[in-house]
Amino acid sequence: MQGVSSIFKDETKLDMSYVPRDLPNREKQLKKLKNHFSGTLSQGISRHVLLYGDIGTGKTVTAKRFCQMISADAKKSGKEIKWARVNCMDHLSPNTILSAVFEELNIRIPERGFSDEEMLDNLRRYLKSRSAHLILILDDVDAHFKKYGCRFIYSLTRFNESFKLKGYEGLSLILISHDNLLERFNPATISSFGHTKIEFSRYTWEELIEIVKQRVNLAFYSGKVNDESIKLIADIASVWGDARFAIELLWKAGKIAEENDDPEVTPEHVRAAKADTYSVITESKLKYLGKHEKLVLLAIARKLRRTGKAYLRTGEAFDVYKVVCEEFGESSRKERQFLDYLKRLHGYGFIDLKISGAGERGRSHLISLPDIPAQVVEEKLREMY
Ligand SMILES: Nc1ncnc2c1ncn2[C@@H]1O[C@H](COP(=O)(O)OP(=O)(O)OP(=O)(O)O)[C@@H](O)[C@H]1O
Numbered sequence: 146m147q148g149v150s151s152i153f154k155d156e157t158k159l160d161m162s163y164v165p166r167d168l169p170n171r172e173k174q175l176k177k178l179k180n181h182f183s184g185t186l187s188q189g190i191s192r193h194v195l196l197y198g199d200i201g202t203g204k205t206v207t208a209k210r211f212c213q214m215i216s217a218d219a220k221k222s223g224k225e226i227k228w229a230r231v232n233c234m235d236h237l238s239p240n241t242i243l244s245a246v247f248e249e250l251n252i253r254i255p256e257r258g259f260s261d262e263e264m265l266d267n268l269r270r271y272l273k274s275r276s277a278h279l280i281l282i283l284d285d286v287d288a289h290f291k292k293y294g295c296r297f298i299y300s301l302t303r304f305n306e307s308f309k310l311k312g313y314e315g316l317s318l319i320l321i322s323h324d325n326l327l328e329r330f331n332p333a334t335i336s337s338f339g340h341t342k343i344e345f346s347r348y349t350w351e352e353l354i355e356i357v358k359q360r361v362n363l364a365f366y367s368g369k370v371n372d373e374s375i376k377l378i379a380d381i382a383s384v385w386g387d388a389r390f391a392i393e394l395l396w397k398a399g400k401i402a403e404e405n406d407d408p409e410v411t412p413e414h415v416r417a418a419k420a421d422t423y424s425v426i427t428e429s430k431l432k433y434l435g436k437h438e439k440l441v442l443l444a445i446a447r448k449l450r451r452t453g454k455a456y457l458r459t460g461e462a463f464d465v466y467k468v469v470c471e472e473f474g475e476s477s478r479k480e481r482q483f484l485d486y487l488k489r490l491h492g493y494g495f496i497d498l499k500i501s502g503a504g505e506r507g508r509s510h511l512i513s514l515p516d517i518p519a520q521v522v523e524e525k526l527r528e529m530y
């Protein structure tokens with residue numbers, strides 16, 4: 146392959162790990178974070194916050210950008226704010242979470258490992274010796290919470306008290322999850338964590354246009370992505386309100402144009418990118434689902450595929466869900482809980498729900514899969530389960 150691209154100026158600006166300086170349409174969330182942590186910056190007071198919202202709504206990137214900014218501000222006034230982000234999907238237990246924090250902070254641990262208490266004590270010593278405050282981002286904390294509940298989170302909110310830390314040193318938490326986890330915390334944890342939460346709503350079409358345009362300017366040579374292509378990307382991604390999907394489409398469309406030696410990215414490349422991307426996207430999204438959410442989705446996909454219809458009713462879906470649970474040796478949840486799962490699947494964008502027409506008994510919903518073939522969903526879920 147030739148080394149120099151005629152389309153991409155800097156492809157790394159489309160990496161998922163890249164953190165842009167400005168985050169269009171997340172100014173409000175950044176401002177809230179800044180206000181919330183103002184006492185941390187000035188005096189090292191511990192503050193905690195939950196960021197929650199659907200997939201690809203900018204939670205992770207906003208938390209990272211905020212931490213970059215606050216630690217730079219601290220530096221300017223001769224103080225030290227360290228930050229570390231741990232993804233709880235990869236590091237589920239308290240011990241692996243703490244090991245990941247140590248790795249991020251370059252603190253060495255003995256090969257035999259440490260107990261949780263020893264880890265926390267070492268962290269205390271590290272922070273005390275530098276008079277540093279640590280902001281710990283526990284990303285995708287839902288995964289940890291599902292398995293371990295509040296206990297570890299609670300102990301982190303008590304970190305300063307437990308170790309009688311008084312100066313600038315201490316620990317603050319930014320938790321990130323898909324839904325409002327605070328509702329599921331026990332009273333002791335809520336009282337220690339506080340009630341602050343910041344919502345990240347799905348991006349609208351207009352917002353996605355801005356985000357995509359920013360990446361076009363950063364990653365492509367001027368004039369290489371036409372406006373129609375940007376609009377089409379926003380059209381496709383606004384079904385989910387997902388900036389990640391939009392950026393992946395942009396990148397992939399660029400690659401397809403490049404491979405074909407075409408002079409610019411056109412809607413045709415975007416369409417080809419979409420066809421290529423959706424299964425990957427779906428797979429990455431499916432990972433986030435809990436066991437019963439997966440079973441509900443599997444039931445829906447299976448029924449839709451077998452009947453060849455566009456919609457099914459909630460009652461029918463509940464019946465198939467019970468059968469699927471039996472097949473997988475799980476005990477099915479009550480109908481109320483099932484309806485909650487449906488709402489969540491709707492929130493994540495996996496299914497569409499609409500109230501069924503007049504004359505129907507009760508308030509039944511019609512369920513459909515918006516743009517992923519039922520068979521693909523079923524296969525992926527089966528592989529994963
Ligand atoms: N406002 C924004 N401006 C620029 N880029 C954005 C913005 N919001 C999100 N992005 C980009 O979109 C992608 C997805 O964002 P991010 O990873 O922060 O989403 P998320 O809410 O953490 O999603 P998930 O719940 O799947 O982890 C990233 O590449 C990020 O840089």
Ligand SMILES: [Mg+2]
Binds near residue numbers: 204205206284
């Ligand atoms: Mg994230």
